[in-house]
Amino acid sequence: MSTPVWITATPPATHGELHIGHLAGPYVAADVLTRYLRAEGEAVRFTTGTADHASSVEVRALRHNRKPEEVAEGYRAAITADWLRSGVEFDHIVRPRRDKGYGRWVQDLFSRLFAQGVIAPRTRLLPYCEPCDRWLYGAHATGSCPHCGADSDGGMCHECARPNDGGDLISARCAVCDTPAVARRCRRLYVPLEPFRETLAEYWATAGLPPRLAALCESLVEDGLPDIAVGHPAEWGLPVPVDGFPEHRIDGCFEAAAMHLFGYDTKGPLPRRAIHFCGFGHSFCHAVLLPVLLLAQDVKLPQDFNVNESYVIEEGVQEGNVWALDLLTEYGSDTLRRHVLQARPLGRRTVFHRERLAAARRELDESWNSWLARLFASVREECGGRAPQALPGGTGWEILERRLHRGVDDLREAYGPDAFDPRRAVAVLDEMVRSVADFGHVNAHERCRPSTSCRHLPALAAQLAVASALSAWARPVMPEGADRLAAALQVEAGRSVDWHALTGPLPGTRLAPPSGPVFGF
Incomplete structure (x- = not known):
């Protein structure tokens, strides 16, 4: 060793x-x-x-x-x-x-x-x-x-x-x-x-x-x-x-x-x-x-x-x-950790503003938790609570996947000891979540198309893959919520921050979403 x-x-x-x-x-x-x-x-x-x-x-x-x-x-x-x-x-x-x-x-x-x-x-x-x-x-x-x-x-x-x-x-x-x-x-x-x-x-x-x-x-x-x-x-x-x-x-x-x-x-x-x-x-x-x-x-x-x-x-x-x-x-550890990393005083003093801490909680609720709640609800309603029998896909998936790969490179740099910048890591994670949330909203309309059945399932599989990746990518910043997400998806916690984590739960896996928010409370 x-x-x-x-x-x-x-x-x-x-x-x-x-x-x-x-x-x-x-x-x-x-x-x-x-x-x-x-x-x-x-x-x-x-x-x-x-x-x-x-x-x-x-x-x-x-x-x-x-x-x-x-x-x-x-x-x-x-x-x-x-x-x-x-x-x-x-x-x-x-x-x-x-x-x-x-x-x-x-x-x-x-x-x-x-x-x-x-x-x-x-x-x-x-x-x-x-x-x-x-x-x-x-x-x-x-x-x-x-x-x-x-x-x-x-x-x-x-x-x-x-x-x-x-x-x-x-x-x-x-x-x-x-x-x-x-x-x-x-x-x-x-x-x-x-x-x-x-x-x-x-x-x-x-x-x-x-x-x-x-x-x-x-x-x-x-x-x-x-x-x-x-x-x-x-x-x-x-x-x-x-x-x-x-x-x-x-x-x-x-x-x-x-x-x-x-x-x-x-x-x-x-x-x-x-x-x-x-x-x-x-x-x-x-x-x-x-x-x-x-x-x-x-x-x-x-x-x-x-x-x-x-x-x-x-x-x-x-x-x-x-x-x-x-x-x-x-506020819980997830909210407080991401807030202090965003406000970390490097090179100059920074000032604690309570409304900015409250804004960190709103970001988790309105972006992270809102997207995950919609995703789990869709899997429950469309697939009986199990990971769909479909490969990741959907309108815009290839573009989103490329962005996520670039984001992982940014994350690894921000997390690494040579260019350590946890504030940058939080910003990259937020952008990833906003992008996949937009992807989910766009592809939700596939359920309304009568021409072909099950066109919406690849987009659900894609979002589950991103959620699985975030349980690894976000864990250094918010370990409590990341482990809660990994347990909900039945995937291993604490995986490496790399693009290999962009793999969803096996098709047919019964998900176990928490009764409350995934990140924070």
Whole structure:
């Protein structure tokens, strides 16, 4: 068996539930690519985790007078349930507080890197809150990014994706009590990136980075690669396993990068290709720190990056109306998946408009489900609910078939890792459905011709062939409805996205259409 393609998605911090922006970012898109490659017979390893030790978890716990472990456990369960309901199926979700051996594995990696000199101590300024008597690192500190001026937490700016060291955060304040911070000298452990300058520059040059990520990496090289703090004086997280730092915890960004390696066993055969899905605000961890951890262990592998921008909520929409659980309950996974793929923020921010989500449901109801309902009704009325004894045909069938073949080529390109574009895939699928629906309307009039009997049956067979193909072609985007359609037609689910799928159920096969809509609900 060949070594798999390794696909990762950013581990979310467990300080809150998933909202629609998370689904529009890395998760649904990565699942689409995974499903497509598996249908093609490729071996795939699809992994993520939950960032239970993120500083934002502790901040939420402090604000609500709860224990951090309670916050992490509660939201981890909610996040994994939302993934399941949205059809995002991981091979491994790393659970930092539950996976056996995880904590020791991360600490052992940290210790090895320290012994190799990859991690070294430095003394720098770090914000401190005197009323709270707490060092302010990560989400504990708020202020303005020293690089772009945007609102930022300590450690990483999610706007420009450049790191800050906490002490250079402009107008730093405590995230819990909002008191202005004072700067104090603090001895911490760092990964100096400058020794990796040439290796990283070569790696980035061959990785085919998206333009904005390439600009970030080139700017880091131009300005001088920074030292990245990988430990902090704190109470929450994995203890730093280095003598002299008894009250320090491992940084969340370091742990998130290490989590990917734990999710993929680096002691076994290396993947032939790694594809990382992340938001731009998290790209430093994926494109800088993770490669350093790999390079420090002499692990080299081809890597690609699918980076999305932010999917922001339109002004006036209440926060409670954008949670993944609520939208999945109201619209279902098919509708929500196709919507977030259409609205996926590539190269620029996009805005969530609830009426566009409602429009996605209308498209499924008025185009996809309407055509399928007419088709199943015609088979029931004309053929007793069985696939007709006829070859695909009808007026315009040869033209439609050629268009569908061209459409499959477009689909394969849009689904494939080299030109991945799920928004294009949705558009191609919609055009296919509109074309076959028109074909069905035109050929329905064959039943009214008295000159020849059964002229309408080849058109029904043709439409059943297209429906069968769509159960394969649409499955990466809408797996729930696609599998429902395959079951209705008594054909195999999860077939390859190619023109061979354009084969209807065997003549005489009794169809089992669902009582409700095929796609969505």
